[in-house]
Amino acid sequence: MDLYSLREQFDQSGMMICFNGPFSHSIIEELGTALRNHLAAENIAKAAVLDVFAIYIELAQNVRNYQALRSLGQGETAASIITIARWNSGYAVSSGNMILKEDAAPLCERIAEINGCTPEELKRRYKEQLRRDPQPDALGAGLGLLEIARRSTSPMTCAVRELDGPYAFFSLTAFI
């Protein structure tokens, strides 16, 4: 396998860190540490480092929680991708994972809706959601996308690739 061409592709697209495979909580922790060390070496403001880190954590934990909710954490549906790349003068953090086809449209609608919110609306909606009781057995508080939007400097983008069978591949990118 010629990894050099893969590496060239990464370099051209500004890719700093990429993980592809099933990820566990400890991988999320380790990648997070690597990400912070990387950013600290770039000499950017502490707040910006934390924003990139926080978005990475929300994306990664969203994927894990979704997989647990839909029982997709095993076998071919477990493998997911997380990337952190340079983007303009900032960073793009992306996640890609398998989802059930029927979840694609509501997810994209929710993202479009959040993208349309002003910072004040995002804060209000965040606080409203904070006051809502979590679904029984939920692993998250339903705050992840709002949290990402609040720390982003541009709207999120998402893409859905339909696959054979019941699944689609879902990519989500946030920009800081």
Added chain:
Amino acid sequence: MDHPSFTQTQSTPLISFDEATHTLCIAGESFPENSFAFYAPVLDWLKQYLQQHRQLRLDLAITYMNSSSTKCMLDLLDLMEEAHSQGGEVRIIWRYDRENPRSYELAEEFSEEVTFPFEITAFP
């Protein structure tokens, strides 16, 4: 019921309690694999403690928490607010990182959610 005692890990904060000063300390970063499961024993303990003692000082030095930890923190503050409304003596000292405006904003947003004394101060 034993008071909570957790050592700090990469994704979970240190949690300790000092009986003499009625002080619950939470320090570090918080993005556990399952925040609800992580904070459940702390919330259970606090609920019982406040019923018996009606006095608590919460000393926080948290620079980052993920969104689900935010939810758990609010549940914790709500228990204190309830004790406060029943005449309990509760207060928060939130220590933020001077070099990181996000840690100040985090403290500030929580202070908007409660009516009891909430002090925001920089790390020494």
